[in-house]
Amino acid sequence: MKISLPGIRKSKAPKKAVAGFDQAKWIRGFSIAAIAIWIFYSFVVDLLPYEVSSVFQKWMPATTVNEALVWVICALGLNIVVGYAGLLDLGFVAFWAIGGYVAGWLMSDFFQQVSIHLGSTAPAAQRGIHISFWGVLVIGGLVAAVFGVIIGAPTLRLKSDYLALVTLGFGEIIPQIFYNGENIGGFNLTNGSKGIAPVDNVGLFGKTLGPFDLDWKYLIFVSLTALMVFISLRIRSGRLGRAWLAIREDELAASMMGVPLMRSKLAAYAIGAVSGGVGGVAFATHVNGVFADRFSFSISIILLAMVVLGGMGNVWGVIVGALTIAWVNATGLPAIGDTFNSTFGTKINFPSYNFLLFGGILIFMMLYKREGMLPESRLKELLHETDDETSNTGSHS
Amino acid sequence: MANSSARFSARLLIERAAASVIIGLVFFWLAVNLLKSPSQFFQASVIGISNGVLYALIALGYTLVYGIIELINFAHGDLFMLGGVFAATFIAVWFGQESPSSVGYVVFFACLIAVMGFCATINVAIERFAYRRLRRAPKLAPLITAVGVSFILQFVGMRWNGSGPKTWNSVLPSGEFVISGVNIQYTTIFSFAVTIPLLALMTFIVTKTRRGKAMRATAQDADAARLMGINVNKTIAFTFALGGALAGAAGLLFQQTRGVTNYNLGYQLGLIAFTSAVLGGIGNLSGAVLGAILIGLVQGLNDGLPIGLGQQWSQTVVFSILILLMTFRPTGLLGKPMIEKV
Numbered sequence: 001m002k003i004s005l006p007g008i009r010k011s012k013a014p015k016k017a018v019a020g021f022d023q024a025k026w027i028r029g030f031s032i033a034a035i036a037i038w039i040f041y042s043f044v045v046d047l048l049p050y051e052v053s054s055v056f057q058k059w060m061p062a063t064t065v066n067e068a069l070v071w072v073i074c075a076l077g078l079n080i081v082v083g084y085a086g087l088l089d090l091g092f093v094a095f096w097a098i099g100g101y102v103a104g105w106l107m108s109d110f111f112q113q114v115s116i117h118l119g120s121t122a123p124a125a126q127r128g129i130h131i132s133f134w135g136v137l138v139i140g141g142l143v144a145a146v147f148g149v150i151i152g153a154p155t156l157r158l159k160s161d162y163l164a165l166v167t168l169g170f171g172e173i174i175p176q177i178f179y180n181g182e183n184i185g186g187f188n189l190t191n192g193s194k195g196i197a198p199v200d201n202v203g204l205f206g207k208t209l210g211p212f213d214l215d216w217k218y219l220i221f222v223s224l225t226a227l228m229v230f231i232s233l234r235i236r237s238g239r240l241g242r243a244w245l246a247i248r249e250d251e252l253a254a255s256m257m258g259v260p261l262m263r264s265k266l267a268a269y270a271i272g273a274v275s276g277g278v279g280g281v282a283f284a285t286h287v288n289g290v291f292a293d294r295f296s297f298s299i300s301i302i303l304l305a306m307v308v309l310g311g312m313g314n315v316w317g318v319i320v321g322a323l324t325i326a327w328v329n330a331t332g333l334p335a336i337g338d339t340f341n342s343t344f345g346t347k348i349n350f351p352s353y354n355f356l357l358f359g360g361i362l363i364f365m366m367l368y369k370r371e372g373m374l375p376e377s378r379l380k381e382l383l384h385e386t387d388d389e390t391s392n393t394g395s396h397s
Numbered sequence: 398m399a400n401s402s403a404r405f406s407a408r409l410l411i412e413r414a415a416a417s418v419i420i421g422l423v424f425f426w427l428a429v430n431l432l433k434s435p436s437q438f439f440q441a442s443v444i445g446i447s448n449g450v451l452y453a454l455i456a457l458g459y460t461l462v463y464g465i466i467e468l469i470n471f472a473h474g475d476l477f478m479l480g481g482v483f484a485a486t487f488i489a490v491w492f493g494q495e496s497p498s499s500v501g502y503v504v505f506f507a508c509l510i511a512v513m514g515f516c517a518t519i520n521v522a523i524e525r526f527a528y529r530r531l532r533r534a535p536k537l538a539p540l541i542t543a544v545g546v547s548f549i550l551q552f553v554g555m556r557w558n559g560s561g562p563k564t565w566n567s568v569l570p571s572g573e574f575v576i577s578g579v580n581i582q583y584t585t586i587f588s589f590a591v592t593i594p595l596l597a598l599m600t601f602i603v604t605k606t607r608r609g610k611a612m613r614a615t616a617q618d619a620d621a622a623r624l625m626g627i628n629v630n631k632t633i634a635f636t637f638a639l640g641g642a643l644a645g646a647a648g649l650l651f652q653q654t655r656g657v658t659n660y661n662l663g664y665q666l667g668l669i670a671f672t673s674a675v676l677g678g679i680g681n682l683s684g685a686v687l688g689a690i691l692i693g694l695v696q697g698l699n700d701g702l703p704i705g706l707g708q709q710w711s712q713t714v715v716f717s718i719l720i721l722l723m724t725f726r727p728t729g730l731l732g733k734p735m736i737e738k739v
Contacts, residue, residue: 154724161469166723169716180709359548366542
């Protein structure tokens, strides 16, 4: 093993080198890009002649942009767990679902038994719990973090492959509880497969944003994304982030160097879960409701494919990967299919090929480009190290 | 140091107590149900065990592969699914057999051999083209690859079988007989009649033959095995073939006894089977069979007993078992304690 661990306590890792980007620089670049897209979608598209704007409507509608941002938020959370700490999580959809249902519970008239209003845009006469979107974002993040710790706690002693299975189990159980939660001891917790809809409008500077105010919601989503990027980069260069990298690279060596394994891993789960929860709340306002059957295993896998495609551990890579795959999934495949079919007169159902595509991405990346499209330099070394000590230890009866 | 060991033993004590409470509750639940309606209890047990035997066939594939290369082969469940689709195509489409007849039985056994060969071939191909290249890579890489393979197999299943479930008529006799109030279907007997010889054959191959010896040696230490002149690549491929053949047999049995094929069945059953393998102690062959029968029993009892959570919570129960097991006894019932190598 030729891994040189950075000193956990004293060494000040140079921030530029670790983050790969100067902080002020990325914030500037990110803001410019975000505002440019916002101006484009709220003003320029309307001015364009119909032929041009219809192309945009087909290939890159504003709703796809917003949805892609939700995927980015969740993928950044998964990146903390998988990319930074090296813990394979195959049940990330659970946090997304939890965030979604927190929004469903606290931002709708679902609980007819009570009438609680707290800074919400909903009319005061409406029954149910109505808390401001911003409050729900915080609550959703916190609830997801608590679940992250609950899920993480029993898995801490496990080897990586068992861990994947336990997270997978949680990722199955939690959506199933939501799905079957219509009658838990006679109490309707989740409204079962019908889901909870609609959720309240979002309040922003005295405006109320309904499900179709895409351009303002875009600003909210892009700010949340920026916040997640900021958190990811800052933690990455801090002590906790370096502890995660050490655990990822060699758990045993890290613990010998005094890295608290339990605490660091739990923190990875919790912080990753926060962005899953925030993404869930954002998604609930985007689709104006929560629906249990949306939270399937394939979401966890798509998120994993995003992280793997872009480059595990590299925030910018993950963003690129997430935007690409989210676009392909929501708009790209149907649009390409339409164009292809109308050009060649075929009737190929392109969206049905997404299983092949995501499976193919995972395999191809693992076989040929394990570090992703935009690799993180440190992970690249690790993944290409020929590990002579990994021999088989299994036993047969 | 004394402090830390005291803390350790306190934790151990808490874990033991929690585990005992959970096991106690389970037995209490069983006892209440047994007293309430014994016939329903035994009926549910019979259904559970016959499911468990099917799970055992799949679980063995997981445990064999894990034992030899320490990989959780996520794609294994989907291989089982493809086996089911292949069997349906073979029996109902190619040979047109949809009702019990003497020709049907012949086709059934021909299909057993064909489907075992089919799934074994696919499994060996997957190993050859995907997993073999990643044998020396960090753990995460083959695991993610396996998830990818699983998705691709599901895609194949979706293309082949359609995006919804398909129902099929069985060539096996459909009646049932009654022993003291408990109905036993003929298909249950049939699946026992197929499964038990297969399990016996597998045990024989692994414990008595030269190939089996090579497998065990490779599992213990692949490098040392290579030095002793064992062709490690061939041995691993053989293990995949063995696991694949069992999954194929399970697919045929499932398709014939339940009469359903669907592209996402493999994912669900695969997880159940994996839980079984872990319950028995992964890497341990008899453990996998024991675990599978226990999981089948628990599931059958949960679905069929008067006081139970009911079928809609079936998966949740199985995954809860998996998580509890991971918390309290990651090595499983028959597994040896793991020693982490440095």
